[in-house]
Amino acid sequence: MTDEELAGLAETLASAAGLTRPTALRRLAGGRNNRVFHVSMEDGSCVVLKLYHSDPRDPRDRLGAEWSFLNYVWERGVRNVPRPLTRDKARHAALYDFVPGRKIAADEIDAAVVAKAADFVIAINGEPCQPERLAPGSEACFSMADHLATVDRRVARLDGIDEHAPFAAEAASLVANRLHPLWQRASSAISEGAKAEGIALDASIASVCVSPSDFGFHNALLDEAGRAGFIDFEYAGRDDPAKLVCDFFCQPEVPVPPAAFDAFVAAIAGPLGLVRDDLWRCRTLLPAYRLKWVCIILNEFLPIGASRRAFADEGDRAIRAQQQIDNARRQLDLVATQL
Template sequence: MRIGIDFDNTIANYDGVFYAAALELGLIPADLGRDKNSVRDLLNGSGRKDEFTKLQGYIYGARMDLVSPYPGVAAFVRDAVAAGHELFVVSHKTRTPMMGPPYDMHAAARGFLEAQGFFSPGMLSPENAFFELTKEEKVARAATLEVEAFIDDLPEILRMSGFPSTVRRILFDPYDALAVKTDDLERCTDWETIYGTLLGGPMNAVFLPRSQSQDNTDLLAEASRLCVKAGRGEPHGLKQLSGGKNNRVFRLDTDKGPLVLKSYFRHADDPRDRLGAEWNFLTYAWGRGVRCVPEPLACDRHAQLGLYDFVEGEKLSANGITEQHIEAAADFISTVNQRPYGPQSLNSGSEACFSVADHLDRVDQRVARLTTLDPEAPHVGAARTLVTERLEPQWLRVKASILESCTAVGVDPTARLPEADIIVSPSDFGFHNALWQDARGLTFLDFEYAGWDDPAKLAGDFFACPEIPTPPEHFTLFVETLCHRLNLGEVAQARMVMLRDAYYIKWACIVLNDFLSHHDARRRFANQGDRAARCAAQLDKADALIAKTVSDTPGG
């Protein structure tokens, strides 16, 4: 197959780049939103439209070093070429900027492809990269090359009459913002989906952004580039922090103070975009004035690295959680969800639920996964016994009780929630992901599963997570406060109560994930220590969670 690929916003990802370049040139304040539109609107709205035009030329001509490829595009190119497909980059832009210094933007784009390894052996041929001056010339080039599929982020390009009718038109929509009126195009929100669409099967790659043998010197080099992007000084020290279960988290010391560098885990069996979810949520929250979360500074989606403000503080103990902390948690959720919702696109949260049936299905899936325990896992016999004799029977009882409750309150378990009941959720929400500081109060952390979701899932996770369990006596206070501040009705509140036990079962399944092979790979990536000790501890936690479905009363 002959496949054409656009360059800007299809291969090259400009997230945060306009902010970094504008800040570097002194055009914007540091507290401005980090998206391109915020920079453009500020400059255009303050009578500096020409400055934004010059900024575009500066980025496309002189600062392509700030730009990263989208995750998965390099793997797609590599495997497509290996499979015998012929690939072409076909893009359009003027050769020099409309205003400002006469940078050669075509040469800069080629330089980016070379620097990022796209012209390496087994990848693209440099002769197959074409940068045309107009969109008409771009489409004509694609037709001349006789491409059989074309990937672009602009629907209007894919619909131009110059494309032969037989070309497969793949719309790359990384922010999931173009679903309306694009039924005539094959819309994909990430390169993993494009891979499956054009090459078939899952992407032939394990997404470990840094190998475990990678030393801190190499990470410092990556961190230095991100610090430049964020305007945050030069890093000189790196120390891994404890606590990260899925990712590696480092304290990064710089000449302007400490920051946090996060290296995100990805695996062929679990390709969730943890960096994308966390970055999008934090950008959204900061754009709405929320300051009880770390500030997002810069990211590299290809390397799966994120740079954030460093937050001092201490973890609360379960015994130290008071009504003040419960109300602070509810304040955070209600502030993020102040209406009207902002224009930035957020995806659904990980394992999002939009009906009662969704909640039950998610737990069903987790229980079913535990039928395939790793036979090499320590204590696997005890885990099998716990699953078959305790967890599975209790889940059947809990599920039956939930369905009875639905009937009692007149809720159709298969019906989609009203839109007013769906919120922006941090997911995996609880005091295990929070730090307390006397002067600042609570700061909430870790949003790698965040997105649109049912608040009943948030409440379930908040009280069921075993690491720093929220005391059950605060359940009613949290639910009533949250429902009041989010203007949720009686049905939403009843849903939170009826689903509570489902989340104890869900978390029992989660803590038993250490007995699954690819979850063990994630723990090893995060340097979580001896597996035998982990597995033994998780058995005790799972047993305690199952017991809570009997001992905790629904009202708190």
Template sequence: MSEPDISAQDAISIGSRLAGARVAAAQPARSGGNNRVFRLEMAQGPPLALKHYPSDGRDRLGQEYDALSFLAHHGITSTPRPIAKDTDASCALYQWFDGDAAVLHPQDDDADQMADFLIALQELRNADGARILRNASASIFSPEAAIAQYEQRLDGLRHVSQDQPELRAFVEGSLVPSTAISIRQLRRRYAELGRNPAVDLAPTHRALSPSDFGLHNALRANDRRLRFIDFEYFGWDDPVKLVSDTAIHPGSDLSEADANRLIERLSRAFEAGDDTFAIRLDVLYPVFGAIWCLIVLNAYLPESRSRRALAAQGGDLTVRLAGQLDKARRLHQTICQRDPDLTPR
């Protein structure tokens, strides 16, 4: 099924077949740029979730279903249990989680709950089935690969910024100069240590990562505990990228104190088995921050998913793009505040 959406009647039919039981009704629930989720009211038993994955050339269904199957097999209960899938229909059936979007009402212990989950994930790195899991989407295993991803994203944005004076001023006047400093610092530090920044991280030091992880992909249940959803990008990645992405992700909008607490807890966990982790975090954090600034600015790219999502929300697209630019400015400022050397002189 390659169409971008399915109807409630389709969801009832597919859900009944996958569940082996009658679905009484289907209600659209959480929607995203890549998928649509239906809450299936079963004729008997608790509700289930049917997720449809419109085709975009990547096996998001397989990646998520395999990830959640692995987690369920090893006793993780804060992620949905997979039930059945139909690759031809691009649909999968999962346990349904009741709860409100966690990002709407942040709590004081959210950063700790997120850290607890990510630390628990790492305890499964040597578990049965872990080594056959795929790499995370947009995984990065060397500093030079991180720099290459930054430069690739920058090239695309530079092309459209020619007609966007404010965007161009931010990119060329702030983002590019500060990131150039961080890249020079990274390469100098590696040279001083006698290390090659193009060499991939050893598999034994890689992390299991949800990749797109934060409060934007979490529900808060009645017990105030977080339940984590959307594992389409799950897989192996550099733990430095996992820590940086989780702390920086605009979808969580963590306070500085919460972000620092999360970084501290995760760093302790990874440093115990990797004596280079602290160095890599120090030099790579601003590079991953720059990548996130560019991701926020993807909405300026005419064919981007984020631009389509903004347009679908209605209103003046120009105003919405200005909002994304302001978000990128604030994110960039936060990154630079961690290292005063990144402010061009």
């Protein structure tokens, strides 16, 4: 999309939302799958224009998921998220209120900051709590078998690494010699643990929640008063609360200290109505989700993953690829110590 087309889209959406005319657009850093712009308005206010990656090989409706989630939580009085203003489904674009704040650094993650995340999970599941009003989140899981199958699919997909990608041979070796063996060990341990607990792998889970899905401090902001805001809900929907917990503690970009696990789970357990089996899944599935995040990191080496990253970041693919190899190694080292 040219600068002129982008400015025209911003003006069209601003008009549809009843806003004044845009005067300037500035690309915001950080989006891995989308392009996000800060839009200055004629009246001195500002909004955010978000362009969502779309590819026929990936049927997920990122715009639809984020739009539905934000309208749902906004109706329930949650205000530390972007307010949805208007969208253009045909052009995979939406306009949102601007959420002020700065990115959170890993060394800032303490008990108080983790408590803000727990408060957010509780708030989005506030009354009336109707997760059935939302579509399933991306890769939603409603049984133990679903969790195992999700990671299985991601691991198997990495057998199709693009041989023309930078460092492709290194990535393929990492998948064959480290990821596959670790996943076999983790999957077996989880299945045996479920059997010991008397939990059938195909049994439906007891609890379903409203989930941001890709939840973590990589998608959070702190304003000047220390209030936390949360952004990027393109994978949100209804899901297993254990998956929410595991993603929160396994996302590698701004890692949450493992020591915070018990306090976080305890904080959300009562308000979300979690029962014993839910709490067991939260802990037992952690190695599986660490390996799932390794797969996500290595998406850089799959054609569709590279296409999505290139849409959001036009930088040097070789640099991205080397960074992802290093990130994947660190995560695999961590999982190896836990099995």
